[in-house]
Amino acid sequence: MLGRRQPPDPDAFAAEVLAFLDPLYATALRLTRNRADAQDLVQDTLVKAFRFADRFERGTNLKAWLYTILHNTWRNRRRDAARDTVEVDSERVEEASSTSSGPAEIDTPEQILLRDTLDADLQAALDDLPEAFRQAVWLRDVEEFTYAEIAQMLGVPIGTVMSRISRGRRLLYERLSASHGSARVGAGRR
Amino acid sequence: MKESCRRTDERLTPYADDALPAAERAEVERHLTACPPCRREAAHEEGGRTLLRERSSHLKCEALPPGLRTRCEALARQYTARRHAPSWRAGLARGVVAAFAVLIAAGLALSVATRRSDTVLAAQLTADHVKCFRIFAKDNSPGLDAADVEQHLRDEYGWDVRVPPSAPEQGIQLIGARRCLYGEGTMPHVMYRVNGKNVSLYMLDGVRRPPAELTGLGYRSRIWSRGATTYVMVSSDSGADLVRAAQYVMQKVQ
Numbered sequence A: 001m002l003g004r005r006q007p008p009d010p011d012a013f014a015a016e017v018l019a020f021l022d023p024l025y026a027t028a029l030r031l032t033r034n035r036a037d038a039q040d041l042v043q044d045t046l047v048k049a050f051r052f053a054d055r056f057e058r059g060t061n062l063k064a065w066l067y068t069i070l071h072n073t074w075r076n077r078r079r080d081a082a083r084d085t086v087e088v089d090s091e092r093v094e095e096a097s098s099t100s101s102g103p104a105e106i107d108t109p110e111q112i113l114l115r116d117t118l119d120a121d122l123q124a125a126l127d128d129l130p131e132a133f134r135q136a137v138w139l140r141d142v143e144e145f146t147y148a149e150i151a152q153m154l155g156v157p158i159g160t161v162m163s164r165i166s167r168g169r170r171l172l173y174e175r176l177s178a179s180h181g182s183a184r185v186g187a188g189r190r
Numbered sequence B: 001m002k003e004s005c006r007r008t009d010e011r012l013t014p015y016a017d018d019a020l021p022a023a024e025r026a027e028v029e030r031h032l033t034a035c036p037p038c039r040r041e042a043a044h045e046e047g048g049r050t051l052l053r054e055r056s057s058h059l060k061c062e063a064l065p066p067g068l069r070t071r072c073e074a075l076a077r078q079y080t081a082r083r084h085a086p087s088w089r090a091g092l093a094r095g096v097v098a099a100f101a102v103l104i105a106a107g108l109a110l111s112v113a114t115r116r117s118d119t120v121l122a123a124q125l126t127a128d129h130v131k132c133f134r135i136f137a138k139d140n141s142p143g144l145d146a147a148d149v150e151q152h153l154r155d156e157y158g159w160d161v162r163v164p165p166s167a168p169e170q171g172i173q174l175i176g177a178r179r180c181l182y183g184e185g186t187m188p189h190v191m192y193r194v195n196g197k198n199v200s201l202y203m204l205d206g207v208r209r210p211p212a213e214l215t216g217l218g219y220r221s222r223i224w225s226r227g228a229t230t231y232v233m234v235s236s237d238s239g240a241d242l243v244r245a246a247q248y249v250m251q252k253v254q
Helices: A010-019 A021-032 A035-051 A062-081 A085-099 A110-116 A119-128 A131-142 A147-154 A158-187 B003-010 B012-016 B022-034 B036-054 B056-060 B068-084 B088-092 B096-136 B146-157 B240-253
Strands: B172-182 B185-194 B197-205 B212-216 B219-226 B229-235
Touching: A010 A021, A010 A035, A010 A062, A010 B068, A021 A035, A021 A062, A021 A131, A021 B056, A021 B068, A035 A062, A035 B068, A035 B096, A035 B172, A062 A147, A119 A131, A119 A158, A119 B036, A119 B056, A131 A147, A131 A158, A131 B036, A131 B056, A147 A158, A158 B003, A158 B012, A158 B036, B003 B012, B003 B022, B003 B036, B012 B022, B012 B036, B022 B036, B036 B056, B068 B096, B096 B172, B096 B185, B096 B197, B096 B212, B096 B219, B096 B229, B146 B172, B146 B185, B185 B240, B197 B240, B219 B240, B229 B240
Parallel strands: none
Antiparallel strands: B172 B185, B185 B197, B197 B229, B212 B219, B219 B229
């Protein structure tokens, strides 16, 4: 019997899965940027989670397991919808942004940006990031998964995960700094 | 980019996350002290990280859309019901008498489970009906051509289904078709407006269910089968319009 997986207790498993409904939906929404698609994605994720419940190893991270299903489902759906275009697009943006130096000197201190950035602006800037970067920074900085967990969820090496997080964080900061700077000038505040 | 800058740049993420071994951390810090461009990159990395982390609770705060929790809870109930289903093999092992008892019990359980699964199915489809009409149908949605809808379902999802067309003389207008998720997978969801009322037609391929009529959450569902397909119609209208629409659809899909 050694090495055999113990099936989860059905009632406890179902309750634990349902407890992650809110974060799953928030993540699906940032991923799809569309409420209807996010709903479908969450529901599809739960259908698969319950169908393959026996494959979940008790005692391991259920949240990470659910997020892996969610990202795989989204990836397959995107692949079905538009073969190749997503991957090519993400890779091109990844390359382009790694060679660009971003806006020139920005003197806005981080604290001012942090204080003055509205949640809605941050959300919009996040939605504007290329998908690969958006996924990576969301999973790392909002959901606080480890690099290894994210690598497994997205099916990419840890080095790629770190590079996407890095590009995502810097792009986000640079775009917000730029728009913050121009808004201040445009509005003539202070 | 200089080699030392490239090496530093690669490590700015674990540096910001405080995930570098002490020796590497010290090396990065030495480089940053001496290199303003890398210092600026590190500040941007740290800035993006801090923004996201300080606002993470706000970013995560998204209200669940109406109906999503209900549908997910229905999925959970189906899963637990399947897992708790009694094993008839264990009963058989106890002897002939016990075997009969188990068989009778299993028969009863099956009929209850079927009825219950009709209820679960109707509840899921009712929630989907409400969601789809709220999100995808406009008051002035134009009527669609059935052949176009059939083509769409074939091209998008690989479904080869017969979609009953609009019947203006009966006040029936075909306004859309989508993919619907339910406990066992996906199926076509065809949307109609019948004399101004929203009516959904769902088609479960490879499933036969006895005819049933259920009411729940103020909506009525009619279930029937033709060949190897089960049809479910859902509407808020329980009157003559739904009956007429159901008869019309039954006739067209034969």
